[in-house]
Amino acid sequence: MSMTNEIYSQLLKEKMYFDQLDNGLKVYTMPMEGYTKQYAIFATNYGSIDSKFKIMGEEKIIEVPDGIAHFLEHKLFEERDGSIFDKFSELGSNVNAYTNFNSTCYLFTSTDRFLENLELLVKFVQSPYFTDENVEKEKGIITQEINMYKDNPQWKVFFNALRAMYHNHPVKIDIAGTVDSISRITKEDLYTCYDNFYSPHNMTLFIAGDIDHAEALKVIKMSMNERPSNAKIIQRVYPEETNSIVQDTIEEHLDVSIPLFNIAYKDILNNSTEDKLLNRDISTKILLDMLFGKSSELYSSLYEEGLINDTFEHEFTGELGYGYSMMGGESKDPLLIRDRIHKHIELLKKVGLSKEDFERIKRKQIGEHLGYYNSVEFIATTFIAYHFKGIQLFDYIKAIKKIQFSDIEKRFLEHFCNSQSILSIISPK
Amino acid sequence: MLDRILPINIGNGVTLHLINTKKFKTSLVSVYLQRPLTQEEVTKNALISMILPRGTKRLETSKDIAKYLENLYGTSIGSNVSKKGERNIINFRMQVINEIYIDEKHILEKGIRTLNEFINDPLIEQGHFKTEYLNQERANLTEKIEGRKNDKMKYAYERCIEEMCKNEAFSLYEYGNVKDLKEISDITLFMHYENLLKSSPVDICVVGDISNIDIQKMIDRNMKFKINKPIAVEREKLFNKSEKVKNVAEEMDISQGKLVIGYRTNIPFESELYEPLIVYSNILGGGPNSKLFKNLREKESLCYYIFSRIEKFKSLMLISSGIEFDNFDKTVDLVGMQIKDMNNGNISSEEIESAKNAIITAIRSMTDSPGMLADFYYTQIISNNQDNMEEIINKIRKVNKETIVEAGKNIKIDTIYFLRDKKEDN
Numbered sequence: 082m083s084m085t086n087e088i089y090s091q092l093l094k095e096k097m098y099f100d101q102l103d104n105g106l107k108v109y110t111m112p113m114e115g116y117t118k119q120y121a122i123f124a125t126n127y128g129s130i131d132s133k134f135k136i137m138g139e140e141k142i143i144e145v146p147d148g149i150a151h152f153l154e155h156k157l158f159e160e161r162d163g164s165i166f167d168k169f170s171e172l173g174s175n176v177n178a179y180t181n182f183n184s185t186c187y188l189f190t191s192t193d194r195f196l197e198n199l200e201l202l203v204k205f206v207q208s209p210y211f212t213d214e215n216v217e218k219e220k221g222i223i224t225q226e227i228n229m230y231k232d233n234p235q236w237k238v239f240f241n242a243l244r245a246m247y248h249n250h251p252v253k254i255d256i257a258g259t260v261d262s263i264s265r266i267t268k269e270d271l272y273t274c275y276d277n278f279y280s281p282h283n284m285t286l287f288i289a290g291d292i293d294h295a296e297a298l299k300v301i302k303m304s305m306n307e308r309p310s311n312a313k314i315i316q317r318v319y320p321e322e323t324n325s326i327v328q329d330t331i332e333e334h335l336d337v338s339i340p341l342f343n344i345a346y347k348d349i350l351n352n353s354t355e356d357k358l359l360n361r362d363i364s365t366k367i368l369l370d371m372l373f374g375k376s377s378e379l380y381s382s383l384y385e386e387g388l389i390n391d392t393f394e395h396e397f398t399g400e401l402g403y404g405y406s407m408m409g410g411e412s413k414d415p416l417l418i419r420d421r422i423h424k425h426i427e428l429l430k431k432v433g434l435s436k437e438d439f440e441r442i443k444r445k446q447i448g449e450h451l452g453y454y455n456s457v458e459f460i461a462t463t464f465i466a467y468h469f470k471g472i473q474l475f476d477y478i479k480a481i482k483k484i485q486f487s488d489i490e491k492r493f494l495e496h497f498c499n500s501q502s503i504l505s506i507i508s509p510k
Numbered sequence: 511m512l513d514r515i516l517p518i519n520i521g522n523g524v525t526l527h528l529i530n531t532k533k534f535k536t537s538l539v540s541v542y543l544q545r546p547l548t549q550e551e552v553t554k555n556a557l558i559s560m561i562l563p564r565g566t567k568r569l570e571t572s573k574d575i576a577k578y579l580e581n582l583y584g585t586s587i588g589s590n591v592s593k594k595g596e597r598n599i600i601n602f603r604m605q606v607i608n609e610i611y612i613d614e615k616h617i618l619e620k621g622i623r624t625l626n627e628f629i630n631d632p633l634i635e636q637g638h639f640k641t642e643y644l645n646q647e648r649a650n651l652t653e654k655i656e657g658r659k660n661d662k663m664k665y666a667y668e669r670c671i672e673e674m675c676k677n678e679a680f681s682l683y684e685y686g687n688v689k690d691l692k693e694i695s696d697i698t699l700f701m702h703y704e705n706l707l708k709s710s711p712v713d714i715c716v717v718g719d720i721s722n723i724d725i726q727k728m729i730d731r732n733m734k735f736k737i738n739k740p741i742a743v744e745r746e747k748l749f750n751k752s753e754k755v756k757n758v759a760e761e762m763d764i765s766q767g768k769l770v771i772g773y774r775t776n777i778p779f780e781s782e783l784y785e786p787l788i789v790y791s792n793i794l795g796g797g798p799n800s801k802l803f804k805n806l807r808e809k810e811s812l813c814y815y816i817f818s819r820i821e822k823f824k825s826l827m828l829i830s831s832g833i834e835f836d837n838f839d840k841t842v843d844l845v846g847m848q849i850k851d852m853n854n855g856n857i858s859s860e861e862i863e864s865a866k867n868a869i870i871t872a873i874r875s876m877t878d879s880p881g882m883l884a885d886f887y888y889t890q891i892i893s894n895n896q897d898n899m900e901e902i903i904n905k906i907r908k909v910n911k912e913t914i915v916e917a918g919k920n921i922k923i924d925t926i927y928f929l930r931d932k933k934e935d936n
Contacts, residue, residue, distance in 0.1 A: 094611070115533035118878045158798075164808065166798040171860065173867020175797065192874040193867075221811025229814055229832050231765040232662050336763040338656040376576035384572065385642075390650045411653060441580045448583025448607045455534045457878060510763055 085294065090475040092482070093454060097475070098294040105282025108301055109464070110294040113457060119195040119290030120457045121188060123206050124465045126285075127278035128183040129258075130251040130319070130402075134277065137314040145274060146265045147251075148258015151180040152223060153271050157187070157206060159215050165205045174198050182252055183400060184469055188461065195292055196300050203286070203304040209275045211268040220263055227257050234341050234507045237333060242343040242407060242505035245331040249320035252403050277315050281305070287464050289457045319402055324349050324501070332506040341507040342415035344422060346497055348404030358399060359472050359480050363446075364492040365397040365406060367484065370442045371434060372425075372497075373408050379425050388412055388421075401470055406496065415506045423499045434493060439486050447481055517891070520714075520726060523737035527887055528725055529717045535611060537618050537718030538880040539625060540603040542888050543710040546743050547598040547679045553686025554694060554702045557644075557651055559589040559600050561699075564643040565633035569624075578624065583607045583614060585621045587628055595823020596679040596746035597892060600706070602629055605880070608719060618720070619728050626733040630707065638700035648691060655685050659762070662929060663815075666768035667830055670927035671821075673758045674772040678749065680824050711740045713891055715884035743892075748825050750776055756925040761932045767835045768929040771845060773827040775820065776920040779893060783920065784822075785905045786913035790921075791818045791827055792865035793857060793914070794848060799864055801848045802829065810844065812837055822893075827921060835930050842926060853918040857911055870903050 089096040097111040129150050135142045158165050158178070169176040174191035187206050191198045230236045240255060247253040257263070288297055326347055373380055373395045383389045393410035412418055453459045464474045518526045545551055569575045579585045585606045592599050606621040633640055659665050668683065675681040712735055716725050777783045795802040795818025802816045816831035833841050876882040877899070890897070897905070 092611070113533075115531065116878050117874045164799070164804075166803075167860075167864070170797065170799040170864035170868060173864070173871045175868070175871065190871070190875065192871045218808075218811055222807055222814055225766065225812075225832060225834070226814040228766040228834075229663075234660055337660045338658075339653055339660075341660075374576070374580075376573055376580055381571070381573045385646060387646060387649050390653055411657065441577060444582075445580035445584035448585070448612065451535050451607050451611050452584070452605065455536060455880060 085298075088473070088475060090478065092478045093451070093475065095454065095475070100298055102281065102302060102305065104305060105280070106301075106305070107285045108288075108298060109285070110288040110292065110297055111460060111464075112292065112294070113290050116291050116457060117192050118457050119191050119198075119288070119292055120461045121199055121202055121286065121288045122186050122461045122465055123188070123202055123286050124184050124186040124284060124469075125279050126183065126283050126469045127185055127274070128181055129254065129256040130182050131278070131317050132251065133318040135316050135318060136277070137316050142318055143273065145270045146258060147254050147262040148223075148256070149266055149270060149274055150185050151257045152219065152263055152266050153274055154178045154180045154185050154187075155219050155223060156211055156216065156271060157209060159210055160205065160208060161210045165201065168201055169198065172198055172201075176202070180256055182256065184465060186462070186465060190457075195290065196296060199288070199297060199300050200304045203301055206279070207306045209272065209279075211271045213268055216266065216268045216271065220266075223257060223263055224260050227255070227260055227263075230255070230257070232335070234335050234337050237335065238341045238343050238409065238505050238507045239407075241331045241333060241507075242345045242503060245328050245503040245505055246326050246345055246347045246405060247403070248322060248325075248327050250322040250403055251319070277313070283315070285465065285468055287461050287468075289460050322350075322403070326501060326503050328503065330504050330506070332508060334508050334510045337507060337509050339411045339413065340415055340509065341409070341411055342418065343407050343409035343505045344415075344419055345405045345407040345503050345505070347501045347503070348399065348406070348496060349501070350402070350404070358401070358470055359476060360484070360488060361404075361492065362397065362399045363477070363481050363484055364488045365399065365496060367439065367442050367446060368489055368493055368496070369395045369397055369406055369408070370445065371438045371489070372429070374442065376438070376441070379422065383418060383421065388414060388418055415504060419502070419504045423502070426497050426499060430494070434490060436486050439489055443481065443484065447478065450478055450481060515887075518722070518726065520729060522735045523740040524712045524714060524733075524735050525891075526726065526729065527713060527715045527891070528720070528722055529715065529883055529887065530720065530722070531717065532719045534608075534718065534880055536605050536607055536880060537720060538603060538605045538716065538884060539622055540601060540715045540717075540881070540884040540888070541625065541629060542713045542715070543600040543706060544713075544743050544892065545598040545600065545706070545710060546741070547593050547596040547682055549682060549690070551702070552598055552682050552684065553690040554699060555598050555600055555706075556591045556685045557647060557691065557694060557699060558703055558706065559591045560647040560651055561639050561643055562602075562628050562632050563587065563589055564647065565640065566624075566627035567631050567633055568627055570633050582617055582620055583612050585617070585624075587621075587625055589628065591684055593680070593682070593684045594889065594892060595821075597743050597823075598684070600710075603881070603884075618718075619732065622728055623732040630734050630736070638696040639703075641696055644696060644699065648694070651685060651691055652688055655683065655688055655691070658683070658685075662762070662764060662766075662768050663830070663832065666770045666927060666929040667828060669760065669929070670758075670770035670772045670828060670925055671826070673756065673927055674826070674925040675824070678747075680746065707736050709739050709741045710737065711743070712737060713888060715887055717880040717883050746823050748776070748778060750774055750922070755923055758925060758927045760927070760929050762929055763932055764929065765931075766832045767838065767931070769831050769833055769838065769841055770927045771829045771842070771923065772925040772927065773829075774922050774924050775825045775827050775917075776922065777825055777917060779822050779825070783913060783917045786909045786917040787827075788820060788869060789862065789865045789906065789909045790852065790914050790917050791820050792869055793861045794818045794852060795829055796865060796868060799861075801852065801861075802845065805848060806831070806841065806844055812841055812844070838928055838930075846923075849918070849921070853915060855911065855915050857914060859911070862909070862911060862914065866906050866909060869906050873899060873903060873906075
């Protein structure tokens with residue numbers, strides 16, 4: 082029997098409830114008083130990078146075509162008696178899904194009849210219905226999706242950057258796969274992936290909204306399949322990836338008005354524990370703001386010289402098996418920007434970082450993080466992303482407050498090696 | 511449900527609208543300056559919205575501003591321009607964390623004070639904006655205008671409107687054009703800015719946990735507007751001129767074609783047929799259970815995305831999709847068939863219910879975002895619409911099949927725009 086746990090955050094003045102069902106499914110709800118919207122997300126810890134795996138205790142490595150997690154996401158909306166969209170539409174709610182590198186998430190937003198929506202969500206994700214015919218039909222649609230991304234310079238500049246960094250890791254492969262790889266997907270492949278990755282103990286359900294945890298839990302339990310939980314443990318197989326980059330510059334031409342660029346620093350992997358992962362995440366984000374944010378020396382000089390404009394942004398991605406800092410935007414001269422960034426980093430290694438900058442950026446990020454809690458969508462999607470790497474979202478704000486200047490200094494020296502950096506450019510034709 | 515707040519005239523042509531709520535962790539103050547959308551002003555307005563955040567009398571550089579705001583727990587101040595119908599709106603918004611979460615006193619007041627400096631107290635040198643800032647922002651705006659084609663989906667959508675509404679103000683791009691931008695001088699820009707401050711109707715929408723009296727006092731202490739002759743921005747004119755369908759094809763080096771079909775709905779937003787029109791568009795192309803999605807995507811595998819949208823103020827409907835170049839004729843035909851089918855009354859009661867529920871959900875959902883709430887009320891204000899959210903929802907509920915079909919009969923196709931690949935010369 083499960084016992085409901087309450088998790089409270091004094092800093093956020095928010096709480097959430099947690100239960101784990103007997104079949105292994107984890108259920109979280111965060112009551113958002115006064116909110117009109119309810120948001121539920123049913124997620125599996127299975128993304129685009131998981132196309133090679135084996136069942137624990139078995140020798141055989143199963144390999145499926147690239148893009149299959151995303152394909153599966155599309156196909157799960159199909160039911161024996163039509164499309165699930167109609168049923169959600171009748172209730173006036175929006176159902177959607179997304180696949181990223183590490184997870185596949187099914188979600189809805191509603192403002193009415195929440196429990197009926199919840200039941201639909203839980204049931205449809207547990208009811209795969211794949212036929213040769215409906216698998217074939219989907220290939221045309223996904224081909225159009227892939228083609229749409231081919232014309233998207235932001236998407237291209239980003240994936241090219243990943244390809245310049247990673248020799249073997251599947252993070253360098255497009256989430257949707259390629260027109261060629263998806264053409265090889267069969268209904269049998271889909272069932273193989275479904276059976277292995279959509280078992281309750283690999284999944285989490287998160288709900289945010291002005292709703293009652295116990296009632297939601299009751300509906301979820303009632304809507305769970307009778308089928309025995311697949312207790313087989315799946316081992317994901319990732320190729321060996323060294324710390325070195327593939328190539329320092331990658332360029333492609335598209336019909337754009339001005340070059341787009343991404344500069345990325347590939348992270349050095351050191352078997353991070355989950356606790357360290359959160360510290361790494363926050364310290365790198367603070368560091369990026371200190372180095373490249375709007376108040377930084379580098380940003381203002383590049384901006385004033387007309388080398389960057391307000392599209393310039395930066396982000397850090399830190400997962401268990403890969404990580405990178407990335408910054409980019411539009412520029413007349415991406416090569417010069419790289420040069421300036423490299424020199425700036427070398428200089429900072431000599432003169433050191435500013436403690437005053439650190440304190441200020443820390444305040445900024447505390448405020449920003451608090452502000453994100455205005456958004457039901459943010460809470461739900463971010464909760465899931467951190468949850469699958471073993472981090473509880475409420476711990477984030479505590480960890481920012483705890484971070485020390487010395488953490489940042491250490492992280493700076495470890496992460497920002499110019500020899501680990503790449504430049505990806507999309508130039509006009 | 512949050513109710514419509516009574517507007518408060520706080521003097522000098524400024525109207526305050528307060529949405530008092532405890533549910534957010536932030537307070538938002540959004541200031542809207544209303545202008546007519548004209549060729550003469552549009553480029554200057556865009557440039558003004560970019561130059562004002564560059565420096566104020568107290569905080570002279572972007573870096574000073576950034577540092578100050580970072581210290582205020584990441585308070586954000588932003589500006590942008592948009593077109594709502596044929597009105598050109600300059601918007602400044604400031605969002606700040608509520609004091610109960612942090613150890614900083616009077617943070618809202620500090621934010622409002624800084625917001626005021628952005629609008630009313632910029633850095634001035636030799637009687638105009640700093641020349642250096644003007645040159646930098648001129649270059650940035652040029653890049654932005656030229657960069658419009660980088661987002662093909664959006665580009666095609668806007669180009670369709672441009673072709674369709676040629677010679678109408680609505681065809682103007684909200685960031686203006688490069689030719690006019692080149693001709694703007696230090697002096698003309700600053701004169702325009704002074705004119706804006708004197709003559710723009712200003713509305714301030716506040717969303718947050720603050721009382722009516724407190725926010726009025728705070729604004730009174732910190733915001734100094736100098737409006738003396740507010741202009742009356744006219745309602746946009748509607749044209750019914752689609753005698754012949756206009757076909758426009760444009761070539762670009764791309765992988766996927768972007769089709770946008772523009773219609774004149776001939777239904778002004780004040781009409782009783784406006785709500786039926788909204789439902790009509792939703793049934794046709796509102797979401798994954800719409801007719802277009804089901805027939806063109808799910809049945810024919812022609813596309814990944816296809817949607818229909820109403821341009822409220824100009825009474826337009828636009829359908830947008832990404833398709834293979836060779837499927838152009840087929841897609842246009844199938845879209846036409848779906849519309850004909852609807853106008854013949856082939857609409858089920860389930861479709862009507864679903865569409866209404868989806869629209870109501872979308873309206874209600876706006877109450878969960880401070881920015882969307884502020885924009886919602888502002889749109890009501892400039893539409894001169896007194897309805898609160900429940901009243902709008904009731905109007906949607908009353909829509910029935912007869913009124914939907916009636917609305918459909920007013921819709922006339924005007925322009926078919928296709929962004930396609932470059933044809934080989936041979």
